[in-house]
Amino acid sequence: MAVDLQVRLGSLVLKNPVLTASGTFGYGVEYAGYFDVSRLGGIVTKTITLEPREGNPMPRTAETFAGMLNSIGLANVGADCFIKEKLLPLEPLDTAVMVNIAGSSPDEYEKVALKVAAHERVDALEVNISCPNVNKGGLAFGTDPEITREVVRRVRETTVKPLIVKLTPNVTDITAIAQAAVEGGADALSLINTVLGMAVDIETRRPLLARHVGGLSGPAIKPIALAKLYQTVRAVSVPLIGIGGIMTWQDALEFIIVGATAVQAGTLHFVDPCGAVKIIEGIKTYCDEKGIGDLSSIRGSMEDGGA
Amino acid sequence: MKQHRMRLIEQNQPAPGIMRMIFKAPDLARNSRPGQFVQIRVTDTFDPLLRRPFSIHRTHSNGTIEILYRIVGRGTRLMSRTRPGVRLDGMGPLGNPFQTEGNFSTALVVAGGMGSAPAFMLIDTLLKTGKSIHFFWGVRCDDEFFHLEWLRSSGVELHLACERGDTGHQGLITDILEPMMNRYPDSKGFVCGPKPMLEKMQRMIRTFPIPWEVSLEEKMACGVGVCMGCAVRVGQKIQMVCSDGPVFDLREVDFGS
Numbered sequence: 415m416a417v418d419l420q421v422r423l424g425s426l427v428l429k430n431p432v433l434t435a436s437g438t439f440g441y442g443v444e445y446a447g448y449f450d451v452s453r454l455g456g457i458v459t460k461t462i463t464l465e466p467r468e469g470n471p472m473p474r475t476a477e478t479f480a481g482m483l484n485s486i487g488l489a490n491v492g493a494d495c496f497i498k499e500k501l502l503p504l505e506p507l508d509t510a511v512m513v514n515i516a517g518s519s520p521d522e523y524e525k526v527a528l529k530v531a532a533h534e535r536v537d538a539l540e541v542n543i544s545c546p547n548v549n550k551g552g553l554a555f556g557t558d559p560e561i562t563r564e565v566v567r568r569v570r571e572t573t574v575k576p577l578i579v580k581l582t583p584n585v586t587d588i589t590a591i592a593q594a595a596v597e598g599g600a601d602a603l604s605l606i607n608t609v610l611g612m613a614v615d616i617e618t619r620r621p622l623l624a625r626h627v628g629g630l631s632g633p634a635i636k637p638i639a640l641a642k643l644y645q646t647v648r649a650v651s652v653p654l655i656g657i658g659g660i661m662t663w664q665d666a667l668e669f670i671i672v673g674a675t676a677v678q679a680g681t682l683h684f685v686d687p688c689g690a691v692k693i694i695e696g697i698k699t700y701c702d703e704k705g706i707g708d709l710s711s712i713r714g715s716m717e718d719g720g721a
Numbered sequence: 722m723k724q725h726r727m728r729l730i731e732q733n734q735p736a737p738g739i740m741r742m743i744f745k746a747p748d749l750a751r752n753s754r755p756g757q758f759v760q761i762r763v764t765d766t767f768d769p770l771l772r773r774p775f776s777i778h779r780t781h782s783n784g785t786i787e788i789l790y791r792i793v794g795r796g797t798r799l800m801s802r803t804r805p806g807v808r809l810d811g812m813g814p815l816g817n818p819f820q821t822e823g824n825f826s827t828a829l830v831v832a833g834g835m836g837s838a839p840a841f842m843l844i845d846t847l848l849k850t851g852k853s854i855h856f857f858w859g860v861r862c863d864d865e866f867f868h869l870e871w872l873r874s875s876g877v878e879l880h881l882a883c884e885r886g887d888t889g890h891q892g893l894i895t896d897i898l899e900p901m902m903n904r905y906p907d908s909k910g911f912v913c914g915p916k917p918m919l920e921k922m923q924r925m926i927r928t929f930p931i932p933w934e935v936s937l938e939e940k941m942a943c944g945v946g947v948c949m950g951c952a953v954r955v956g957q958k959i960q961m962v963c964s965d966g967p968v969f970d971l972r973e974v975d976f977g978s
Binding site: 437438439440444445447448460468469472473474475476477479480481482484486489632633661681683684685686687688 | 723724762767768769770771772810812939940941942943944945946947948949950951952953959964977
């Protein structure tokens with residue numbers, strides 16, 4: 415019997431637990447020529463802000479060991495253009511659409527949420543309070559429990575659709591932020607956003623990113639992501655979405671065994687555009703071979719002690 | 722499907738320090754146009770992590786494609802050790818090609834350094850259109866020239882410059898191009914090369930009212946327009962080199978200096 419991969423995030427039912435991470439999958443159709451996007455559990459769009467944003471100065475990406483730094487700065491078309499032009503191509507897709515949103519004030523979060531969540535094709539919002547590459551909002555909000563609670567509460571008031579809050583690892587205690595987000599009304603949490611990082615060219619003695627520091631992603635951050643997930647699983651009872659360096663189905667299963675309900679693949683798309691589908695297939699095969707009929711039976715099934 | 726398992730047929734050095742890979746990749750060869758590029762994954766592991774973008778240097782009717790590169794870091798060093806028979810994962814063709822059609826009678830192709838990579842496929846394509854071709858090629862050292870005999874025998878007018886060596890003009894390619902430009906009013910220009918050369922070209926063509934296309938190079942992560950990493954200001958807008966380019970109107974590019 416084929417394994418049941420269906421998972422729930424609040425009221426939202428996903429056909430499988432594999433999603434795309436914001437900022438790595440554009441507006442959802444850019445990779446359509448490479449694989450059938452409808453096979454995914456869901457797509458999370460690029461961050462949408464109230465006004466269009468050009469993003470940060472160049473250079474804004476750099477490769478590091480088993481990872482990459484980015485300081486894109488939430489470049490996007492803005493909420494109005496997103497609704498007018500980017501949602502229509504998503505209509506025929508048989509997959510959940512989650513729109514990642516950000517603002518430079520709680521007020522702006524509320525405004526963009528109000529605009530975006532009202533659209534029928536939008537199944538859920540992911541609230542980005544963890545971008546390390548902007549001066550206002552982003553990381554500055556997601557490192558403070560009070561502001562986190564306030565931002566989430568304001569967005570919560572705009573919609574009954576599932577609300578996912580995306581957390582930063584760049585804090586002393588991620589569980590304090592996780593609890594604040596749940597108190598604010600989050601239905602689910604996604605973690606982690608990128609890890610603050612830096613790299614320097616020793617010839618020119620310049621940082622590789624124009625904005626000096628940026629967000630590290632890729633396989634290099636997976637152990638950090640797992641540890642943050644491990645801490646958060648014990649602190650809150652809402653579903654958690656694991657993110658951070660997931661490149662293979664084995665990586666995804668680690669997150670699920672620690673307690674993730676779903677996972678997001680991000681930097682993977684740049685390396686292998688079809689990688690997310692390979693993760694879904696790999697999880698299926700693993701479950702079939704182990705006689706697992708329902709994926710949820712292994713969620714959070716990690717045993718004590720070392721391997 | 723735009724992802725190809727490209728089988729390496731041969732790897733050689735057409736000139737010192739310049740590596741050439743020849744792959745069997747029939748779909749890619751058939752569908753590629755000059756100025757487009759391929760994103761190659763250099764290893765099956767995740768370190769180095771990202772694909773590397775390479776201009777398509779040439780394609781052949783036997784289903785092969787060629788790329789040129791210099792060994793500049795970990796990725797290209799790994800590539801240089803790849804043996805024939807190995808298959809590398811290539812995404813492509815990516816980006817928008819040069820526009821070789823049009824009512825011009827003469828093509829001015831200007832290449833500096835590794836800008837010769839896209840220039841050859843451009844010349845191959847222009848040769849089929851019957852237009853006359855002037856190829857302005859500048860390199861650091863004259864041992865970096867290759868295929869000169871083939872170019873001459875194909876009817877391409879060659880104008881060479883090197884900073885060190887005896888072949889052609891001693892200096893920059895822009896030195897010999899500048900005084901010659903006004904000789905070709907009914908022409909179209911194509912340029913690819915290092916940024917300082919492109920900036921100089923942009924200044925030079927202010928008083929020379931023919932269309933000029935430029936192919937830009939930039940470090941890339943995704944190659945398809947989703948990561949927004951390879952931004953450049955063109956006209957009044959932020960554009961992505963990978964998906965909006967790499968070919969742009971030379972006059973509109975803001976080189977940021």
